[in-house]
Amino acid sequence: MRDLKNISSELFDKIRTRFDNVRLGDEKSKATTNPEDARFFNFDYEVDGHKVGNITISLIDEKSLKLYYGRDIIEAIREFDEKNDNDTRENEETWYNFLRGVRKFAKRNLLTFDTRDITKSNLEIKDVRQ
Numbered sequence: 001m002r003d004l005k006n007i008s009s010e011l012f013d014k015i016r017t018r019f020d021n022v023r024l025g026d027e028k029s030k031a032t033t034n035p036e037d038a039r040f041f042n043f044d045y046e047v048d049g050h051k052v053g054n055i056t057i058s059l060i061d062e063k064s065l066k067l068y069y070g071r072d073i074i075e076a077i078r079e080f081d082e083k084n085d086n087d088t089r090e091n092e093e094t095w096y097n098f099l100r101g102v103r104k105f106a107k108r109n110l111l112t113f114d115t116r117d118i119t120k121s122n123l124e125i126k127d128v129r130q
Helices: 004-016 073-083 088-108
Strands: 023-025 040-047 050-058 064-070 112-118
Touching: 004 040, 004 088, 040 073, 040 088, 050 073, 064 073, 064 088, 073 088, 088 112
Parallel strands: 064 112
Antiparallel strands: 023 040, 040 050, 050 064
């Protein structure tokens, strides 16, 4: 396995190219500004500038990358598309491509990948430490 500091930094770079306001937390869930110390990455998933769900990515396990998201994210994407007369499949496909990209990142860094849909809007460290 590669150095977790490098993985954290690369993951931050990957996320921030697409999402604004990425919040970072260290292994004790304390806010940090240093991507190398980050073990939690929290941000809002957006479609055309509209927030449709909150995402938390965890590297706390050190062997696994876990991605937590709200169960209703697909519903929110569909509702947004219906309101704006958008092609629903395109934004849903973008969501699934995002998940695939994070999975490939995990595998490339010799980490397992796990997704969990949740209903809480903000996770606490006890929710992700397993």
